[in-house]
Amino acid sequence: MTSRGFDAVADELYALPRDEFTPARTERAKEAKGRDPELAKRITQLRKPTVAAWLVNQVSRRHADEIGQLADLGARLRTAHQKLAGDELRTLSRQRNELIRRLSGRAGGVAGEAGVPYSDVAMRQVEDTFEAAVSDPDAATEVAAGRLSAALEPSSSEDWLAAALAASPKRKAAPKPAPKPAKRDPEAERRQAALEEARTKADEAEAARDEAQQALDEVTARAEKAAARVAELRSQLDDATREERAVRKELTAARKAATVADKTADEARRQVAEMESFGKRSKR
Structure with missing residues (x-):
């Protein structure tokens, strides 16, 4: 195929x-x-989607037009950033936030219909995924395809957007110098690294659980097939046992009939012999 x-x-x-x-x-x-x-x-190898990924997939399939707006807003935001168009960036940023909130609400509606809890964690992951679709064209394509197995994260912290939003329209011709790199926060970096490691382990555990479930499903199917075969053979054995008993009864009856017939034949022969012997004596 x-x-x-x-x-x-x-x-x-x-x-x-x-x-x-x-x-x-x-x-x-x-x-x-x-x-x-x-x-x-x-x-x-297809992985079962997490709750957040499943919700995004369903929203993407039901509201494709709105999902397409994520990629469009991302492209317009990047263009406005290149032009340092502060007012346009602010307008587009508000539109992005409104669209993501609306799509998050759509996901909550899907969760309610399916009886799936829409926890704060799931909501944050859903919104992060929609945010990623704005910040990264490749992520937008993945979201639109509706086949996510895990939530996405924005490709960057979007410092470029924050800097552009802070720029004054009057300074477009002479933009401010690039901001100094943020001071490192070793503790925050450690927590982020631990979070990423935990997410990786969670993904691996989810994959392992799916594999184990698949193996269980396969063995269960084989066990059910074997049980059905055993039941069929037992039924055949019961039928054969009943047939054997019936045949044995017929055999016993046939043997008795044969014995009676044999005795009857012997008696008839004896009588014939006696009659023949008597006839011979009479002739003498």
Whole structure:
């Protein structure tokens, strides 16, 4: 099956309710395994989306026009920054914040429909993902595709935007010198590094859990198949046992009938012999 076939399967899986992802992925991988082992492997490697990623995927599929506005705003913000157009940057920044809040509300609506808790952590991750779509064209493409397995982070702290927003329109021809690099905060860097490590471990644990679930699903399916086979064989054995008993009864009856017939035949022969012997004596 071609990559187009893979795209179709991926689209199907990431559009499903989150709790249906793993069993559906297992089923699709099994279907593809006999025809295209490489495709089956690629399907197996698709990761179950986190809650935040799943919510973003659903919003992207339901509100594609608004998702497209994220990329458009990002491009306009970057252009305005290059021109040091402070007023335009402020206007666009307000539009971006309003759009992200609106999309976050859309995600909350999806969560409510699905009965999925929309925690503060999930909300922050959803908003970070939409923010990433504004700051990075590649992230915007990923979000629009609706196949995220994990939330995204903005590609930078957007210092360029903050600096541009602080610029005065009157200073466009002579912009202020670039701000001095922020003073390092070793403790903040340590916390950020620890956070990134924790997120990586969480992603790895999620992937391991999905793999374990897939293995469990496969073994469960095999166990159910074996149990069905055992039940079928037991049913056949019961039928064969009943048939054997019936045949044995028929055999016993046939043996008795044969014994009676044998005795009857012997008696008939004896009588014939006696009659023949009597006839011979009479002739004498």
